[in-house]
Amino acid sequence: MSKEANASLAPESALTAVQLASLDAVLNLIVPASADGRMPGAAEVGVPAYLCAEAADALPVLREELDELDRRSNARFARGFAALEQDERKTMVEALRAQAPAFMNRLAMETLACYYQHERVLEGLGLEARPPYPTGYQVVQGDLSLLAPVRAHGKIYRDVP
Amino acid sequence: MKTEDVDVLIIGAGASGAAFAWSMADTRMRILCLEQGDWMNPSDYPSTRRDWEVRMEREFSANPNIRRRPEDYPINDGGSPISPLNFNGVGGSTILYAAHFPRPHPSDFRVRSLDGVAEDWPLDYAALEPYYALNDRQMGVAGLSGDPAYPPHEPPLPPVPLGLAGETMARGFNALGWHWWPSDIAIATRDYEGRAACVNLGPCKSGCAQGAKSSTDITYWPVARRAGVQLRTRCRVREILVDDKDMATGVVYYDEHGVEQVQRAEVVVLACNGVGTPRLLLNSKSARFPDGLANRSGLVGKNLMLHPWGVVRGAFDAPLDSQLGPMSCCILSQQFYETDRSRGFVRGYNMQVIRGFGPVATARMGVARGDIPWGEGHHEAFARRFGRSITIGICCEDLPEECNSVTLDPKLTDSNGIPAPKITYRLSENSERMLAHGLARGAEVMKAAGAWDVYGEGPVRQTGWHLLGTARMGEDPERSVVNGWGRSHDVKNLFIIDGSVFVTSAGVNPTPTIQAVALYVADAMKQRLANLFD
Numbered sequence: 001m002s003k004e005a006n007a008s009l010a011p012e013s014a015l016t017a018v019q020l021a022s023l024d025a026v027l028n029l030i031v032p033a034s035a036d037g038r039m040p041g042a043a044e045v046g047v048p049a050y051l052c053a054e055a056a057d058a059l060p061v062l063r064e065e066l067d068e069l070d071r072r073s074n075a076r077f078a079r080g081f082a083a084l085e086q087d088e089r090k091t092m093v094e095a096l097r098a099q100a101p102a103f104m105n106r107l108a109m110e111t112l113a114c115y116y117q118h119e120r121v122l123e124g125l126g127l128e129a130r131p132p133y134p135t136g137y138q139v140v141q142g143d144l145s146l147l148a149p150v151r152a153h154g155k156i157y158r159d160v161p
Numbered sequence: 162m163k164t165e166d167v168d169v170l171i172i173g174a175g176a177s178g179a180a181f182a183w184s185m186a187d188t189r190m191r192i193l194c195l196e197q198g199d200w201m202n203p204s205d206y207p208s209t210r211r212d213w214e215v216r217m218e219r220e221f222s223a224n225p226n227i228r229r230r231p232e233d234y235p236i237n238d239g240g241s242p243i244s245p246l247n248f249n250g251v252g253g254s255t256i257l258y259a260a261h262f263p264r265p266h267p268s269d270f271r272v273r274s275l276d277g278v279a280e281d282w283p284l285d286y287a288a289l290e291p292y293y294a295l296n297d298r299q300m301g302v303a304g305l306s307g308d309p310a311y312p313p314h315e316p317p318l319p320p321v322p323l324g325l326a327g328e329t330m331a332r333g334f335n336a337l338g339w340h341w342w343p344s345d346i347a348i349a350t351r352d353y354e355g356r357a358a359c360v361n362l363g364p365c366k367s368g369c370a371q372g373a374k375s376s377t378d379i380t381y382w383p384v385a386r387r388a389g390v391q392l393r394t395r396c397r398v399r400e401i402l403v404d405d406k407d408m409a410t411g412v413v414y415y416d417e418h419g420v421e422q423v424q425r426a427e428v429v430v431l432a433c434n435g436v437g438t439p440r441l442l443l444n445s446k447s448a449r450f451p452d453g454l455a456n457r458s459g460l461v462g463k464n465l466m467l468h469p470w471g472v473v474r475g476a477f478d479a480p481l482d483s484q485l486g487p488m489s490c491c492i493l494s495q496q497f498y499e500t501d502r503s504r505g506f507v508r509g510y511n512m513q514v515i516r517g518f519g520p521v522a523t524a525r526m527g528v529a530r531g532d533i534p535w536g537e538g539h540h541e542a543f544a545r546r547f548g549r550s551i552t553i554g555i556c557c558e559d560l561p562e563e564c565n566s567v568t569l570d571p572k573l574t575d576s577n578g579i580p581a582p583k584i585t586y587r588l589s590e591n592s593e594r595m596l597a598h599g600l601a602r603g604a605e606v607m608k609a610a611g612a613w614d615v616y617g618e619g620p621v622r623q624t625g626w627h628l629l630g631t632a633r634m635g636e637d638p639e640r641s642v643v644n645g646w647g648r649s650h651d652v653k654n655l656f657i658i659d660g661s662v663f664v665t666s667a668g669v670n671p672t673p674t675i676q677a678v679a680l681y682v683a684d685a686m687k688q689r690l691a692n693l694f695d
Contacts, residue, residue, distance in 0.1 A: 109528075116214075117215065132213060132363050136360025142323025142325075142331075144343070146331045150340055157499065158499050
């Protein structure tokens, strides 16, 4: 499926309300909000929309795994995953991480990609939330007098016949 | 449709094809270059968008199997621990290269004489030196003269900033008494020949929106085209045609509409680099060349060299802003470049100090390795690494071995149905020892520089930038594909000017040498125009 085609696919169309709630809970286990409030949690930066646009191929397995998470949660705690306490969620997700490492790794990598290019996150890191071009960045020129011992050592290449 | 015949037909508009076209333009011959890719639009480059880190891993990936643009051909790399990387477009792989631009040493051309391995080149550093210097001026190369690892040369532009990361590593090298020097880098550090100076966008390896990085679409090609060279894009060559006198007569190619065309030429010049060139030759089978064109030696596609590459990463306590600056270009060390048999291997390696990474790559690498956890402690661990990490690349000289090869895949094809290349490659014992030595020395200098966490790994799969040796030059037609000035031993009007002609690989990024050889071959041809095919 092309990216253009996926761009029109809203998260609310791609995932059910229960699936979205479970996904938000999982995302905040991957990257929680910082205690000082400077950094948002991963559920606050639009990961579902990012997944629809950039990782549509992963949506079918995402749905399956979120449903499975909810089913197991109901079986064990008689509540859906999103309704669990944080410790209970963590236990469930750690189990999923052990059972479906490829899926969870993909979800984590896509989440980090979305998270660390988001305006709120970049500003939280003290960076300017902008593309590198056209402004660029200032870089310390550096102290070339550090080369003194290298110059003093002299030639290190071999002569050839 | 019949195309107009030309005197010189160049296949490929990358590093070598552009330099060669520029040099040949003053002959006033009819010169045409066919390029399977298109012109790049710098406003499309990832650095123009905030999601640059993701885009450079996808549509601007250097791996054609990931990038999968229409103009790309797939490469079966399942038989190699290193994936070949490239780019197809005007500028070729210089669009995505790091622009790290070190020359080889004089000893690199005499490995048989000095170290008793592989073969000597049929030319030497002294013969190429004027062409390195010419190329430095035409491309716009930054650096600092006086490096004791090299014969004297004068980069035309001042060096890129060391940054705090470069200074930190410099102190580490000094603490150990090891060589280091600001790298020669093909970046305009001040306004140069109509190009704006570098403003440290960072991700040079995804195209330079500023136009400061010296890719050949903005260096050689504008001048060559003004001088009359034609460049036809979206034209994919299927095969080179040959007559019953073993002379090339032209090529068959698919134009931008997918329509088959024939282009006649007096001279055919291959500039598709170490995978594309043998692929095209092997696809050009005929009754007179049943094993592929210009392949009576049987060496087309053999002796593939990829430069096994290791990385050593270090994390430091102090903030270094290491995510800023030209990402892969800073300083280098050639402390372990020349042969010292006490190390347990022959030849040597270059240590290329690479700066840090952006936030996405920092987080992903950290989480993948377990250095940055999920959940609790994530932000603290990220902060200890972002902007405080430095990488050293270990670029090992790869010696030629016939078992390392480019062949044709029996099933895989490109979108025109042309058989795709298949890579068969493994590291030699010498390379394994060299890489292990480099990783250990890299860790040593990281610690000397003050890193609190150090790890290394190699060979790294996505590092096959340097594609060399698969149509090597030499004077013996039994042991080489082209002669000492790039002419095929078997087909007297067929020339090869790219990395395939390398006899050995040296231990440095090859683009300066690829272009110096292309300029050298152009001059050799111009000096012999009256009897070029004798």
